[in-house]
Amino acid sequence: MFTFKGKLYQLNGKEFMSDVKYRLLGEAPMDLWGELIPVEHERLSDGGDYMVKLEDNRKVQCNLRRHSNLGAGGVPARFVYRFRATAPVT
Numbered sequence: 522m523f524t525f526k527g528k529l530y531q532l533n534g535k536e537f538m539s540d541v542k543y544r545l546l547g548e549a550p551m552d553l554w555g556e557l558i559p560v561e562h563e564r565l566s567d568g569g570d571y572m573v574k575l576e577d578n579r580k581v582q583c584n585l586r587r588h589s590n591l592g593a594g595g596v597p598a599r600f601v602y603r604f605r606a607t608a609p610v611t
Contacts, residue, residue, distance in 0.1 A: 523558055525576045532570040532582060539563040541573065543604075553581055554605040556588065565602060573604060582608040 523542035530537055543557035557573065559565065567587040574580050583604040590600055 523556070527557070527576055528574045529557070529559065529565075530572045530574070532572050535572070538565070538571065543573070543575070551609050552606050553579075553583075553610050554603070556601050556603050557585075558599065558601055562599060564600070570607065571604075580611045581606050 523544050525543050525545070527541050527543055528537065529539045529541045539559040539561050541557045541559055543555055545553065545555040547554050565571070565585055565587075567585070569585055570582070571585055572580055572582050581604070583606050585602040585604050588601045588603045
């Protein structure tokens with residue numbers, strides 16, 4: 522279940538992309554990883570670099586990988602993206 526809410530930005534320009542729902546799958550002192558779903562039906566670049574602002578205001582520079590389609594045949598497709606920090610979490 523995706524219980525937390527955050528915001529997704531493009532890494533290069535800090536341009537707002539989408540509100541997201543996410544869940545954390547793991548966390549270490551300098552690392553963080555999890556899964557997210559854009560609230561809007563936003564299709565994101567697989568392998569793209571983004572910044573996620575988490576519900577607790579931490580910022581995670583990360584890489585997104587498309588993982589699965591929630592809507593199995595739904596229009597438009599809703600994808601789950603896995604993310605992993607590519608820089609220390611601030």
